[in-house]
Amino acid sequence: MIYxxxxxxxxxxxxLFMVGAFIGWTVLGALAGMHAxxxxxxxxxxxxxxxxxxxxxxxxxxxxxxxLLRASRLSILIxxxxxxxxxxxxxxxxxxxxxxxxxxxxxxxxxFLLGGATVTWIQVGMFALSLLLMAGxxxxxxxxxVGTAMRALSFDQDAARLxxxxxxxxxxxxxxxxxxxxxxxxxxxxxxxxQINFLMGFLMGLRAFTAAVLGGIGNIPGAMVGGLLxxxxxxxxxxxxxxxxxxxxxxxxxxxxxxxxxxxxxGERVVERM
Amino acid sequence: MALLEIQDLHTFYGNxxxxxxxxxxxxxxxxxxxxxxxxxGKTTTLRTISGLERARSGSVKLAGRELTRTRAHxxxxxxxxxxxxxxxxxxxxxxxxxxxxxAYLFRRQMxxxxxxxxxxxxxxxxxxxxxxxxxGTLSGGEQQMLAIGRAMMVEPRVLALDEPSMxxxxxLVRQIFAIIEEIRRRGTAILLVEQNARQALRLADxxxxxxxxxxxxxxxxxxxxxxxxxxxxxxxxxxEVEEAQDPQTKN
Numbered sequence: 015m016i017y018x019x020x021x022x023x024x025x026x027x028x029x030l031f032m033v034g035a036f037i038g039w040t041v042l043g044a045l046a047g048m049h050a051x052x053x054x055x056x057x058x059x060x061x062x063x064x065x066x067x068x069x070x071x072x073x074x075x076x077x078x079x080x081x082l083l084r085a086s087r088l089s090i091l092i093x094x095x096x097x098x099x100x101x102x103x104x105x106x107x108x109x110x111x112x113x114x115x116x117x118x119x120x121x122x123x124x125x126f127l128l129g130g131a132t133v134t135w136i137q138v139g140m141f142a143l144s145l146l147l148m149a150g151x152x153x154x155x156x157x158x159x160v161g162t163a164m165r166a167l168s169f170d171q172d173a174a175r176l177x178x179x180x181x182x183x184x185x186x187x188x189x190x191x192x193x194x195x196x197x198x199x200x201x202x203x204x205x206x207x208x209q210i211n212f213l214m215g216f217l218m219g220l221r222a223f224t225a226a227v228l229g230g231i232g233n234i235p236g237a238m239v240g241g242l243l244x245x246x247x248x249x250x251x252x253x254x255x256x257x258x259x260x261x262x263x264x265x266x267x268x269x270x271x272x273x274x275x276x277x278x279x280x281g282e283r284v285v286e287r288m
Numbered sequence: 289m290a291l292l293e294i295q296d297l298h299t300f301y302g303n304x305x306x307x308x309x310x311x312x313x314x315x316x317x318x319x320x321x322x323x324x325x326x327x328x329g330k331t332t333t334l335r336t337i338s339g340l341e342r343a344r345s346g347s348v349k350l351a352g353r354e355l356t357r358t359r360a361h362x363x364x365x366x367x368x369x370x371x372x373x374x375x376x377x378x379x380x381x382x383x384x385x386x387x388x389x390x391a392y393l394f395r396r397q398m399x400x401x402x403x404x405x406x407x408x409x410x411x412x413x414x415x416x417x418x419x420x421x422x423x424g425t426l427s428g429g430e431q432q433m434l435a436i437g438r439a440m441m442v443e444p445r446v447l448a449l450d451e452p453s454m455x456x457x458x459x460l461v462r463q464i465f466a467i468i469e470e471i472r473r474r475g476t477a478i479l480l481v482e483q484n485a486r487q488a489l490r491l492a493d494x495x496x497x498x499x500x501x502x503x504x505x506x507x508x509x510x511x512x513x514x515x516x517x518x519x520x521x522x523x524x525x526x527x528e529v530e531e532a533q534d535p536q537t538k539n
Contacts, residue, residue: 159388159392159395159396162381162385162388162389163389163392165378165380165381165385166378166381166385166389168380169378169379169380169381170376170378172340172360172372172376173372173376173377173378174378174389175339175340175359175360175361176338176340176360176364176369176370176372176376176439177361177364177389177390177392177438178361178362178364178365178392178393178442179361179389179392180359180361181361
């Protein structure tokens with residue numbers, strides 16, 4: 015989404031996801047002794063992580079990206095790498111270099127059989143929440159005035175300014191949403207796989223990038239479908255071949271897409287405006 | 289005092305002085321043509337007025353309010369709409385979405401939006417027929433109509449048009465010029481930048497001629513059309529021949 019709007023491949027996106035996972039973990043730890051209902055605890059952790067990371071993303075945008083909006087693409091790309099490293103090492107200093115573990119007693123472990131596969135309610139819940147967030151994002155971008163302004167400025171910033179759109183303000187909202195969504199997936203990831211680490215965002219960021227390229231970069235529904243396809247591919251690769259090979263396969267797909275259909279599944283032709 | 293008053297405007301691109309002290313005025317209800325060859329500074333003048341470029345010095349006043357330190361997206365709210373060169377419509381959005389963006393300032397006032405859209409559709413019935421289509425599917429003339437309609441959504445006091453005839457067939461050029469006249473009749477003053485000097489001077493009340501960042505001539509439109517210097521430089525000497533437009537497209 016951020017690429018779509020300011021043509022920046024946000025390398026720090028995966029690290030925002032990681033920070034979200036850590037904030038969720040911190041909140042859960044702080045609330046653990048309070049005997050509050052589990053659902054409430056989870057919602058509070060999710061919402062706080064989303065808000066905090068959303069604001070962090072806005073701050074990063076203001077400090078690191080906005081001043082470079084009119085500079086060359088390369089300098090902003092390198093800045094994004096720098097932000098990524100800063101977040102990773104910052105998290106290492108604060109949370110340590112080892113793995114932290116999400117509490118495992120929060121979520122129900124019940125499961126049911128669906129067509130021969132065991133499906134846990136956690137998986138159902140995560141899937142539902144992801145769908146909800148994606149639908150919400152899609153509706154926001156497609157049907158609200160601010161969402162329309164986002165699509166407009168992704169096409170032509172100056173023309174959007176002439177319409178009275180506060181371009182910097184809309185970019186800020188974009189980062190707020192992007193950061194919030196990254197945090198939501200970070201918390202879900204933490205809850206599901208339980209182990210979190212300061213480097214977890216790097217690989218996730220690359221996988222998300224692959225998903226975005228597969229779907230057609232800059233295209234939100236494309237990124238959603240791409241994400242689903244990459245997820246399924248990764249799971250099959252892990253299941254049928256070996257989990258050590260899953261990323262080899264995922265990134266081989268990235269290379270193949272870039273070689274044979276660089277615009278992705280839903281991609282429009284991107285007119286280069288350097 | 290004039291509705292739009294520009295005094296001694298200087299604008300730089302890096303070290304290059306694109307505008308070397310421009311002064312001009314647009315009165316209420318006027319159509320003012322700004323003529324000049326490529327690179328004379330016509331587009332820069334409009335971009336500076338609407339805040340896309342920052343003036344180094346000088347002043348732009350709309351109804352007495354200084355605009356040179358105001359950001360582009362706020363200037364629209366004071367009543368100045370700019371239809372940029374090359375139309376710059378949002379081809380990834382539908383026609384109706386383009387129009388709604390034109391009135392982004394009123395995005396929470398559905399009634400105003402609807403009323404304004406109806407007015408634009410009344411002037412441009414073609415847009416109504418195609419309102420759910422992506423703007424990129426429109427023909428060049430229709431795109432120009434959309435760009436003008438979009439700028440009219442704020443009911444501006446001054447409409448600045450940058451080369452509305454660029455790349456259009458002569459019959460469409462006449463249509464667009466008729467629409468400009470209609471917009472003036474509805475009470476909006478117009479600052480018209482044109483390379484098609486003959487048609488622009490036929491429509492305008494007054495005109496300015498710009499050369500390398502300076503205004504070198506200014507007069508009533510009919511006087512300019514008769515001026516030997518203007519005829520030699522911009523009207524090709526022979527008065528009543530329609531000139532073909534260079535179908536250059538930017539962006």
